[in-house]
Amino acid sequence: MTATETPAAARRITTAKAMSEGIALEMRNDPNVFVMGEDVGAYGGIFGSTTDLFDEFGSERVIDTPISETGFIGAGIGAAVEGMRPVVELMFIDFYGVCMDQITNHMAKIHYESGGNVNVPMVLMSAVGGGYSDAAQHSQCLWGTFAHLPGIKVVVPSNPYDAKGLMISAIRDDNPVLYLFHKGGQGLVWMEKNPRSIAEVPEEEFTVPIGKAAVAREGRDVTIVTLSLSVQHSLDVAEQLASEGINVEVVDLRSLVPLDTETVLASVAKTGRVLVVDEDYRSFGLTGEIAAVISEHDPGMLTKPFRRLAVPDVPIPYARPLEQGVLPTRDKIAAAVRELMA
Amino acid sequence: MNELNRLDLYKQMVRIRQYEARILQEYHADKSPAWDIGAGLIPGEMHLSAGQEPAAVGVCAHLKKGDAITAPHRPHHFALAHGVDMNAMTAEIYGRLTGLSHGKGGHMHLFDPDNHFSCSGIIAQGYPVACGQAMAFKRQGTDHVAIAVAGEGAANQGAFHESLNLAALWNLPVVFVIEDNDWAISVPRSHSTANTSNADRALGYGMPGVRVEDNDVEAVFEAAGAAIARARNGDGPSLLEIHTLRLWGHFEGDAQAYRGADLDTVNDRDPIPRYAATLTELGDLTEDDVATIAAAADAEVDAAIEFATSSPEPTAADALDHVFA
Ligand SMILES: Cc1ncc(C[n+]2csc(CCOP(=O)(O)OP(=O)(O)O)c2C)c(N)n1
DSSP states (O other), X not given: OOTTTSOGGGOEEEHHHHHHHHHHHHHHHOTTEEEEETTOSTTOOTTSTTTTHHHHXXXXXXXXXXXXXXXXXXXHHHHHHXXXXXXXXXXXXXXXXXTHIIIIIIITTHHHHTTTOOOOOOEEEEEEOOSSSOOTTSOOOOHHHHHTSTTOEEEOOOSHHHHHHHHHHHHXXXXXXXXXXXXXXXXXXXXXXXXXXXXXXXXXXXXXOTTOOEEEEOOSSEEEEEOTHHHHHHHHHHHHHHTTTOOEEEEXXXXXXXXXXXXXXXXXXXXXXXEEEEEEESTTSHHHHHHHHHHHHOGGGOSSOOXXXXXXXXXXXXXXXXXXXXXXXXXXXXXXXXXXXX | OOXXXXXXXXXXXXXXXXXHHHHXXXXXXXXXXXXXXXXXXXXXXXXXXXXXXXXXXXXXXXXOTTOEEEEOSSOHHHHHHTTOOHHHHHHHHTTOTTSTTXXXXXXXXXXXXGGTEEEOSSTTTHHHHHHHHHXXXXXXXXXXXXXXXXXXGGXXXXXXXXXXXXXXXXXXXXXXXXXXXXXXXXXXXXXXOSSSOHHHHHHHTTSOEEEEOTTOHHHHHHHHHHHHHHHHTTOOOEEEEEEOOOOSOSSTTOOOGGGGGGGTTTGGGOHHHHHHHHHHHHTSOOHHHHHHHHHHHHHHHXXXXXXXXXXXXXXXXXXXXXXXX
């Protein structure tokens, strides 16, 4: 079918395809954009983030690297410093350990250390999240770790539309942007997926602003502040609880750095009850940050004590009952909301 | 150096193959109709070692109780050849309480302190740990050795290079084993590594390096024997690169479209029938033996799977244990 036969708006694609479309558009627009990472070439990225790019742009602009993350992420930084716009993939965020110096001491600090004289316009994209028994070294989210470090913008799309719009914004941004996509939200054929991982996305280019949260569902009783795959779970729960007469508002943060505190505060001001759902570790992270934002603004906004649901400070275990026991599943989200309403 | 026992090498290779073939079946059995990596009795990623048996069997034939191995994401062959209990390992792969790690680790995180065996899913990160184990063995005055195993793809990771230097500098009893199966997921060696021989790289770090061609278990046995004896005698580290074969996908579910013509001949290069033919020619093996050896292996595997599937599953509350000692 050609594009003229299908109205653009009716076209439905996966999050993975939306990411690669965003990259492709910018590669066509700007010869400085190129892609590198492990298995991003003919394979199309282990989680589909570079689907079809190799066929269109070839091995000069879509580069398979050795398993040398310090080397190729550092090379991305160097190329960015010289005016290119690399999109570099770290296959799983869990592998940050082998390349963290380049990320935090170089990618994140060069602009500041240079007194604003050097830019690092680079996108580092990486897969996050668990739920399919990939165990402790392949299931983490870790966005809180990166958001804690000054100098890196952090975006975390939850659906195909935002995935494309945020990718284009990230590539155009003059700062390093860490783009974290959840494996379970990619719409992969080989993993259980929420229907929300496939959605209508315009074919043409558009942007989603970095630093702007979205109200994914309006409600008046309770606010769920969340991100990434947990947005999909929270929307499912909201639909389910509507039949029990509980009216849930879901705020999809979309960006952690910068954090859209205004949208969060406006929602909490309306509902007076908040649950933060985070697939990252509980302590010293996003959930605590949102609690701080609310209490610094006006603790009196809350009619019920602040609630959070996150991974209870243990590594992600392998066996299904163990993993499901620590992840913020729909059941746990629903239970936490009901308690807030009790 | 242990003496060559061809039949033992063959039996151990068959034992590993029958194990992997059965795990392959079990892994795929309940993931349909819509194939879902997280579904079934064995969920998650699965990297099987079929085709790479000669590496594990040839090396481990020289190890004794107390010697250490650090293995990568593809660990089953080295675990079994090093004496990790098949029942406990299988139960771990099934995520059961009776597993090596009570279901916390899974197939990429097999820990057997009794046999000083461990593995990691982060590429090349077993190398430094093996150096540390070797350091301990040396300081404790034992003649134990540590074997650090990883693929050729791992040899481009910083930890590999740092470890080679450390081991040579401190004269550690380590043997670095590189299983060159031509592929790192979809990336062929020619696209990842400028130097065609890791044995040559070893020389640059001040240790001997040997490359074994043809996935030949007896050649591995010979070369590993020399390297391990050298380490045991206090003469320092060495590197052994084994040209081996990834018979199946990188992980289960890998369609291997990138593999092209390499796939056409892959079954012809299977090291097990080839070794059976060699032994038959030497008069060391009959057709009956082939069947008996396979049947014995199958019986052991059946028992391990029965042990795993009849073991209890952990509960959510168990997830909170073992964060600290
Ligand atoms: C630091 C790190 N980077 C990337 C990966 C993802 N990964 C897992 S296996 C693999 C390929 C490994 O190739 P090789 O070392 O040759 O071993 P093989 O899989 O062929 O046995 C990659 C890139 C990882 N686990 N860790």
